[in-house]
Amino acid sequence: MKVKITGVSKALPEYSRTTAEILPFLEIWLHGQDPRFIRKVKKIFENAAVDKRYSFMSPEEVFSGLSFAERNEIYIREGISLGKQCLQKALNKANWLPADLDYIITVSCTGIMIPSLDAYLINALRLRGDVIRLPVTEMGCAAGVSGIIYAKNFLKANPGKRAAVVAVESPTATFQRNDFSMANIVSAAIFGDGAACVLLSSHEDDEGPEVVDEGMYHFDDAEQLMGFRLTNTGLQMVLDVGVPETIASHFPAIINPFLERNGLDIAAIDHLIFHPGGKKIVQVVEELFGALGKNINDTREVLRLYGNMSSATVLYVLERILDQQPQRGEKGLMLSFGPGFSAQRILLQW
Template sequence: MNDVRIAAVSKQLPDYSRETKDILPLVEMWLGDQEERFRRKVLKIFEGAAVDKRYSIMAPEEVFTATSFEEKNAIYVREVKKLGTKVLQNALSAATWGTDSIDYIITVSCTGIMIPSLDAYIINDLGLRQDVVRLPVTEMGCAAGVSGLIYAHNFLRSNPGKRVALVAVESPTATFQLNDYSMANMVSAAIFGDGAACVLLSSEEDAVGPKIVGGEMYHFTYATQMMGFDLTNHGLKMILDPAVPETIASHFPDIVHPFLARHGSSIENVSHLIFHPGGKKIVQTVEDLFGALGKNIDDTREVLRLYGNMSSATVLYVLERFLEKEIEAGEQGLILSFGPGFSAQRVLLEW
């Protein structure tokens, strides 16, 4: 089998951004009719979410304006096309790859609906080849960035000398529900932000960058109610079970140790943790579990602070930080994310 390497990772942020402290007055206005105790509780959630700033495809005032699902989704479609094209361009120039050299394009998004999928527009906008293989990944939520890496790895392992572009574009703000006062909606509004990321991978003999040793998925049986969206007449309504952190904790040893053992490694050999920042509580849970093993997830916490949770794209922002570091040859990194299903996706890297 030939090696699969990560050639480049890049990001692209939308035009609008606001610090959390500047969003609080909008939240107060939105919750104006709610009882004061509830309002105070929600503001505390925003203040304690460990997110200092977030980006969005529309002005924050627009996010808090009542519009139809159709109108919000139209903004999503318009903006993700721009972000997807731009982020792939960023990555191609970082790797000095021509647009006509991409053999396989994977696009990832779960925060809006568009058919044809995003990849079709990127192919036209950037002039990708007519025989490029398309794979849109649409319903795997926060885990889909890692799912995309696994699909890319599988394709490249069986196809030497090929190149893959993985493009993740998400706009959770386009799914924000103005009339949903559930805790799931409050928590997701407090942690989510918009953003795009792109990873370029190659199975060429002269490819450089960290090597993917292996990638696997882990399915939590009978846990479909843990996380996802309900499709309502008002749009995509957030489902988020408060038991997610403890569910992860109970499965954690089964998720991490057998996977590493199958690839001839162990947690002792893994120097770098590239974990998806799902939210403050999940980060804390995973930090406690890894901390007990003498590891840290500082980069994960920092990405959450700077951008919030951008669903599938977020873990790729963490990955980008590791590609910018000076890492010794032979050192290993574990990429890990969780998403609807309920599932855990993991990839083992070696520099």
Template sequence: MSVKITSVAKQLPKYTRNTKDIIPYLNIWLSGQDERFRRKVIKLFENAGVDRRYSIMDAEDVFTKTSFEEKNTIYSKEAIKLAEYSLIKALEKADLKPNDIDYIITVSCTGIMIPSIDAYLINNLKMKQDIVRLPVTEMGCAAGVSGIIYAKNFLRSNPNKRAAVIAVESPTATFQLDDFSMVNIVSAAIFGDGASSVILSSYENEQGPKIIDEAMYHFYDAETMMGFKLVNTGLQMILDKAVPETISEHFPKIVHPFLKQNQITIKDIDHLIFHPGGKKIVQTVEDLFGSLGKNIDDTKAVLKLYGNMSSATVLYVLERFMDKQLPKGDRGLMLSFGPGFSAQRILLEW
């Protein structure tokens, strides 16, 4: 029995600005800092590979000192809206109703909610009362792919069922106003907010790329490379500058054995559906695969248009491929990285 991805749909927050329009706010924020440091930060934003980003808060609110409670309250309210709108869009694309879903996975790491987002979706959309819930909260950028893997495993054991995976993230809600570290600044330069929903099905007559295989890869002794530290002012970003180099070192072990167990090589992959973690990671991936005649143009486009939206970002890349009506038999490799440190992989066939 095959499991297919039948639709993907994104939802963007209402506030948006070009990167060049954020520079005046940065200048005010950095007004007490050394001039050389200020120029370095501005240049970092301008060269981050992100032209525009979206947010659950306007720039004035992002650069206003607020408590963790105030930011998390905005996150909770807006995350529910974004999740609901993206799920409705994905259901409409698949010609389904909310009560056609049997399994719901919600993914987010940029705020704290109990009950989780899925509980609100079930109530707001009057989904099945016996729907199976799974909130995924602590896998960061990898969780969009992780959620699809969990859904696939559920559907593989349950014929004629459907699952929804909803990823909602607001990295701007984690921005630390009093933190002038390069980690806080780099994360502000590359991250944006967004949501995306994916519908999967184990009905034989429903159309979409099949999930041929999936796997996770865990890096040893790398727990401190990426994540959040819970401080009094919220979720403080942890981001080691060695992440791109570490990914590059592990890439052969992440990609080639996974493909080999499916009796194919990278030459047999038509489409690379990669999470754009940031400009350096994108360049690392491009350097590794460009010589093989592969491109990650869609990954670069998503970073440029929206920034890194943590778990939701790779789903934005996937939606671009879903909208292309690819030829039957085309293969795609989905890949994302996240705290742990880990890599999540999915092999798709159209």
């Protein structure tokens, strides 16, 4: 019995701005700061390798004095709308009915919603009354892959079933107007908002790449590297400058044993489906794998077009790979990183 990914869809928010269009807003936000600091912040945005960002709210709202509660209400309202859009789009592409879903996983870390998103989607699309739901709320950028792992394990234990993983994120809702730290600035420069949905199946008639193996790799004593701190003004980004170097130092332990237990090495992988955490992380990965003739062009392109959308981003990369229609027998390696600190891995075969 095989578990297959049958399709991916995405949904983008109403608002978008290019980096050039964002710079005037930085002038207003940074008014009164040291001119050298202002120039530095602009350079961070210009050199982030992100050409455009989408957001749940307008730039005027992002840089305004909206309260935590007001920003979170926008996150809830727009998150439900985008979640519904990408789930319906995925179902239409797969020619499934909402009632065909046995399991729904929703992932998000950029706001607070109780009931969780899955409850709203069940009612909006009229999923079955016995559909099993799982919200994943605190795994950050890794949660898109995590959701696929959880869905795979459910489907492996339940032949003939179908699942949806819906990732909805609004990092711009976490922007801290009065925080001029590098963590807040870098976060604003590399992150954007978006949603994506992946459909998986253990039904024998459904087609798509097989999820051959999956696993999680946990870094020891690295909780401080990435996450959010809940403050009176919202979710404040925690982002250590050492993240790229830490990832690089662990890459052999993350990749090699995982592939070896499947009788493979990196040379056997045709598609690297990596989460675009930011320009520096992309550069680190390219340096590691470029010499082996591998590339992460699709990862870099997703970062350029949309920015880092936290858990949803790697699913945008996966969609690009699926649209290229890989040949039978080709293999893909999905990889994302998130708070904990941890790496999530999936091996695919077409």
